[in-house]
Amino acid sequence: MQEFELNDYALETIAVRAGYRRTAEGEHSEAIFPTSSFVFASAGEAAARFGGESPGNIYSRFTNPTVRAFERRLAAMEGGEACVATASGMAAILAMLMGLLRSGDHLVCSHSVFGTTTVLLNTYMVRFGVEVSYVSLSDLGAWKAATRPNTRLYFCETPSNPLGELVDIAALARIAHEHDVLLAVDNCLCTPALQRPLAHGADLVIHSATKFLDGQGRCLGGAVVGDAERVGKEVYGFLRSAGPTMSPFNAWVFLKGLETLHLRMREHSTNALALARWLRAHPAVTTVHYPGLEEHPQHALADAQQSGYGGVLSFEVHGGRSAAWSVIDQTRLLSITANLGDTKTTITHPATTTHGRLTPEQRQAQGITEGLVRVAVGLEAIGDIQRDLARGLDLLQ
Numbered sequence: 001m002q003e004f005e006l007n008d009y010a011l012e013t014i015a016v017r018a019g020y021r022r023t024a025e026g027e028h029s030e031a032i033f034p035t036s037s038f039v040f041a042s043a044g045e046a047a048a049r050f051g052g053e054s055p056g057n058i059y060s061r062f063t064n065p066t067v068r069a070f071e072r073r074l075a076a077m078e079g080g081e082a083c084v085a086t087a088s089g090m091a092a093i094l095a096m097l098m099g100l101l102r103s104g105d106h107l108v109c110s111h112s113v114f115g116t117t118t119v120l121l122n123t124y125m126v127r128f129g130v131e132v133s134y135v136s137l138s139d140l141g142a143w144k145a146a147t148r149p150n151t152r153l154y155f156c157e158t159p160s161n162p163l164g165e166l167v168d169i170a171a172l173a174r175i176a177h178e179h180d181v182l183l184a185v186d187n188c189l190c191t192p193a194l195q196r197p198l199a200h201g202a203d204l205v206i207h208s209a210t211k212f213l214d215g216q217g218r219c220l221g222g223a224v225v226g227d228a229e230r231v232g233k234e235v236y237g238f239l240r241s242a243g244p245t246m247s248p249f250n251a252w253v254f255l256k257g258l259e260t261l262h263l264r265m266r267e268h269s270t271n272a273l274a275l276a277r278w279l280r281a282h283p284a285v286t287t288v289h290y291p292g293l294e295e296h297p298q299h300a301l302a303d304a305q306q307s308g309y310g311g312v313l314s315f316e317v318h319g320g321r322s323a324a325w326s327v328i329d330q331t332r333l334l335s336i337t338a339n340l341g342d343t344k345t346t347i348t349h350p351a352t353t354t355h356g357r358l359t360p361e362q363r364q365a366q367g368i369t370e371g372l373v374r375v376a377v378g379l380e381a382i383g384d385i386q387r388d389l390a391r392g393l394d395l396l397q
């Protein structure tokens with residue numbers, strides 16, 4: 001029943017080794033524990049477990065060994081004290097909000113967050129008396145100006161999807177802490193392989209494990225990482241009462257996904273940078289949005305707070321919607337889907353899919369033009385991805 005000690009190991013080692021407690025069977029690969037409940041040696045032990053006097057598993061809505069292994073490994077990779085795994089990325093955001101906020105609290109959120117996150121905030125959280133303000137992600141002055149005496153939380157995604165805008169996490173954390181506000185960063189696009197927000201001063205990290213942590217488009221899951229009090233007690237307390245917990249099967253898939261995360265993120269980043277440079281040189285492309293390009297306005301910040309630029313980029317073509325759609329429709333290899341973080345490259349038209357619910361004015365304010373195409377670059381050979389995009393782009397000239 002030995003457990004790997006973290007000590008001073010590097011991220012790659014932690015990703016492969018941390019978090020799992022080998023059973024008496026001596027298995028080398030991590031076992032799955034698909035069990036809803038756990039048995040006790042005696043009535044007295046059951047009472048002690050339920051009473052909290054003796055540690056141990058009771059029921060898989062509370063704890064499960066496979067889920068715990070994933071939680072411990074991800075916590076170690078993000079550098080957090082505690083992690084709770086959830087049924088989806090949205091369940092992670094919900095659990096964080098429900099665990100930490102109460103009626104009368106205010107939160108500030110960046111405009112450019114995942115669409116369903118804004119639905120959760122604007123349609124549901126407001127019903128329970130939580131107020132929300134939106135600001136431009138990189139505008140530190142706007143975050144400060146939006147802060148009120150009852151502000152409890154800042155929430156952002158960096159880099160943003162699909163335009164690759166960044167915020168200086170350390171600077172935003174300083175503003176948050178001056179005002180006694182917590183900073184939560186949705187680290188879905190970078191993952192801990194490329195960016196560790198807690199090391200820059202953030203208090204909480206959110207994950208949609210559905211994306212790069214799985215990395216092969218198989219399972220839904222999510223996680224909240226942070227300190228032992230807020231995440232280990234308050235967020236966990238909501239989760240065990242409300243129940244959107246991660247299944248042991250999914251936890252096992254994500255646990256194994258973490259082992260190759262750094263290799264995959266490196267390759268996603270290499271492919272995306274090569275594609276961004278190739279697109280920039282194509283005459284039909286007017287703009288490429290990718291923090292890895294030297295001309296990106298926040299390229300230096302990306303170098304400072306990320307160890308890679310990630311797998312998501314977008315580009316614009318002349319000719320608006322019809323031109324963008326024709327580039328998408330000419331592809332034969334790329335998958336036309338709004339998902340991201342898969343080995344398979346995906347392509348989508350943000351203005352009519354992920355950002356379709358926004359008003360035209362909101363889209364314009366956020367830079368989501370009709371000619372914008374997003375590509376979540378997968379692990380296929382870069383030449384094949386380029387050839388597939390050239391089919392439509394070459395017709396536009």
Ligand SMILES: *Cc1c(COP(=O)(O)O)cnc(C)c1O
Nearest residue numbers: 088089090114186188208210221
């Ligand atoms: C997909 C996504 C989510 C939601 O995750 P689900 O697993 O689909 O619930 C949240 N944030 C970001 C940035 C995402 O891309």
